[in-house]
Amino acid sequence: MQRHEAFTEWAQARGVEIGKVKPARLPGRGLGLVTTASVKKNQRILFVPEKAMFKPDSALLKQHNLQHASPQAQLAVSVLAACATQVSAIALWEATWPTDTDFEQGMPMRWDGCLQDLLPPSVQQPLQRQQDDYMKDVGSVHTFLRHARVTEQRFRYYWSIVNSRSFHWKPPKGKAGSMVMCPFIDYTNHGPTGTGCNVSQRSNGYEMLANRDYDAGEEVLFTYGAHSNDKLLVHYGFICESPPGLRNKDDDIRLDHLLIPKLDSHVRDKLQDVGFLGAYALLPAENELCFKTQVAVRAALLTSNEWEYFVTNGEDMTEDQTPAVLRFMHPLLVRYHNDATGELTIIEEQIVDGSGPSTQLLLLRSRWRQIQDALEAFLKM
Numbered sequence: 001m002q003r004h005e006a007f008t009e010w011a012q013a014r015g016v017e018i019g020k021v022k023p024a025r026l027p028g029r030g031l032g033l034v035t036t037a038s039v040k041k042n043q044r045i046l047f048v049p050e051k052a053m054f055k056p057d058s059a060l061l062k063q064h065n066l067q068h069a070s071p072q073a074q075l076a077v078s079v080l081a082a083c084a085t086q087v088s089a090i091a092l093w094e095a096t097w098p099t100d101t102d103f104e105q106g107m108p109m110r111w112d113g114c115l116q117d118l119l120p121p122s123v124q125q126p127l128q129r130q131q132d133d134y135m136k137d138v139g140s141v142h143t144f145l146r147h148a149r150v151t152e153q154r155f156r157y158y159w160s161i162v163n164s165r166s167f168h169w170k171p172p173k174g175k176a177g178s179m180v181m182c183p184f185i186d187y188t189n190h191g192p193t194g195t196g197c198n199v200s201q202r203s204n205g206y207e208m209l210a211n212r213d214y215d216a217g218e219e220v221l222f223t224y225g226a227h228s229n230d231k232l233l234v235h236y237g238f239i240c241e242s243p244p245g246l247r248n249k250d251d252d253i254r255l256d257h258l259l260i261p262k263l264d265s266h267v268r269d270k271l272q273d274v275g276f277l278g279a280y281a282l283l284p285a286e287n288e289l290c291f292k293t294q295v296a297v298r299a300a301l302l303t304s305n306e307w308e309y310f311v312t313n314g315e316d317m318t319e320d321q322t323p324a325v326l327r328f329m330h331p332l333l334v335r336y337h338n339d340a341t342g343e344l345t346i347i348e349e350q351i352v353d354g355s356g357p358s359t360q361l362l363l364l365r366s367r368w369r370q371i372q373d374a375l376e377a378f379l380k381m
């Protein structure tokens with residue numbers, strides 16, 4: 001842990017206030033922050049002043065005409081350039097970051113096509129969007145990379161660092177916000193809504209307060225956002241496992257690939273008009289279909305008059321149509337359950353015969369099991 005001690009001192013010298021926490025290696029999640037002593041609720045755990053943040057290098061961006069590149073591309077190029085200087089001001093920080101091999105294993109955008117094919121259908125669309133964003137960013141920094149003699153692989157590494165460790169900083173007095181890197185707080189892992197410390201922007205920096213009392217040696221988390229596991233997998237390369245008996249309210253099991261093909265084009269148009277086309281989901285924490293799904297199936301089953309009444313009031317005009325919605329959805333959900341079982345068989349076989357890379361296969365197995373469990377609980381199989 002020598003490099004972490006050196007980085008801790010470096011961060012403190014730049015004004016980062018570090019309470020009773022230190023970095024530690026944690027199984028299955030790389031590094032994280034753990035308490036070194038008991039901590040009381042609302043106690044300050046960390047403070048990262050604005051002056052310690054790494055911001056996009058506006059001179060460099062101007063020099064290479066990159067002012068119109070995306071905020072992520074701008075920050076990635078700035079970090080890359082800072083790390084490439086002979087005496088890098090952030091070398092001690094960089095030494096604490098994950099390696100490119102870590103990204104290769106965790107991030108689906110880095111996986112082989114045959115592993116990507118094993119991802120649930122609900123992951124394919126966000127993955128495609130991320131790949132499109134990346135290609136757009138590569139396009140906008142292409143000339144800079146050629147000029148600086150930097151390979152695309154190197155840019156991709158810093159793009160991934162920024163992707164998984166940056167914050168949004170909105171300076172006081174109405175100045176434009178930007179993506180920034182915040183030293184030390186970026187050791188913190190994610191926990192679903194309600195399980196993490198409170199991180200908020202103050203006028204002069206980012207502050208982390210304890211959300212509850214902690215004993216020494218417990219991991220502290222914060223919530224990157226109320227993200228489903230599909231989103232966490234694509235964006236950050238991990239999945240949150242719910243402890244037994246506890247359901248993660250942020251997660252959902254998307255059903256678009258099952259439901260949308262079952263809707264006639266005039267039904268889709270109707271749904272599009274009211275902003276209800278797509279993002280259909282089974283909510284595992286509530287063990288129910290989301291409101292959008294209820295609306296979409298009713299659009300296929302009811303008269304326009306009855307359907308509009310439901311959209312406006314959230315309840316049916318006369319008789320409760322929930323049983324009819326369930327009858328409509330039942331065969332689709334059974335089919336998805338069978339698909340999950342089939343995918344899990346393929347994944348298990350590859351895990352057992354050791355023919356595939358294990359981290360990726362374990363991630364795939366976790367997500368498909370979550371889908372299978374949620375469908376089983378809903379269908380009461």
Ligand SMILES: C[S@@+](CC[C@H](N)C(=O)[O-])C[C@H]1O[C@@H](n2cnc3c(N)ncnc32)[C@H](O)[C@@H]1O
Binds near residue numbers: 164165238
């Ligand atoms: C801001 S960094 C946190 C520090 C990171 N674990 C490390 O080793 O440097 C975000 C990355 O941490 C990992 N991570 C965060 N929360 C996690 C969790 N709950 N379970 C597993 N991995 C997690 C993911 O790889 C994610 O991209």
